Amino acid sequence: MTTPMSKPRPGPMKLTDALQYRLPLAGVVSILHRVSGLIMFVLMPFIIWMFDTSLSSEVSYERFTAAFSVGLGPLPGVLVKLVALALIWAYLHHLIAGVRHVWMDVAHSVSKEQGRSSAVFTMAASIALTLLLGAKLFGAY
């Protein structure tokens, strides 16, 4: 199936060109699944620090809670809370998008429409829970 005088193949798409295409919501969920995983990977030492400091002793537990109000070294408490909020979103999105994957595996829910509706659910649930937990974190209740 070769055409006479075929052009040379274009090779992989440039990122600048790829970004001009509208990504369907399922695509957004997918790339955010990857991004959220990467965020948690990079912040792993902070997560373990929280685990360590909160569990070691009553005194260190106070230091743990103080990090979110007074701050951590040069970082003000608000910044620490924002990082924690990013982690909350990352975990929630990654978990719900992951469950969506398993749902697709188990229920064979792979039509375009099913992909769209499960993507809507993923975005709605993860953002809603992030806002709920974020409000608690920032002292709304």
Added chain:
Amino acid sequence: MSTNFGSKRIVTGAHYGLRDWLAQRITGALMALFTLVVLVQVLLPGPMGYDKWAGIFAAQWMKVLTFVVIVSLLVHVWVGVRDILMDYVKPVGTRLVLQVATLVWLVGCAGWALQVLWRL
């Protein structure tokens, strides 16, 4: 002798990728379950403070469960980050360095977390 190592390694075909595909789902399910177990204990009646929090992880069964989850996390993150590196880092030397750095990062974090667990 089979000739499928080194430059002759085959990265397609029957069962290729099945182990990691399954590993992500099993480790993911374990971690989701762990999240639920911790959440339930946190939401049990009583003020949240050091005693309640440290009490959760002091129980022997909880230590064993947390250990399994830390190992699961190690596997899960490795597969995930390795896939990212495979997709975006084409030069082999650079990718090797980043993969080694990833593993060192992960093993270090796991070791630290285990140390915290077993101090209680």
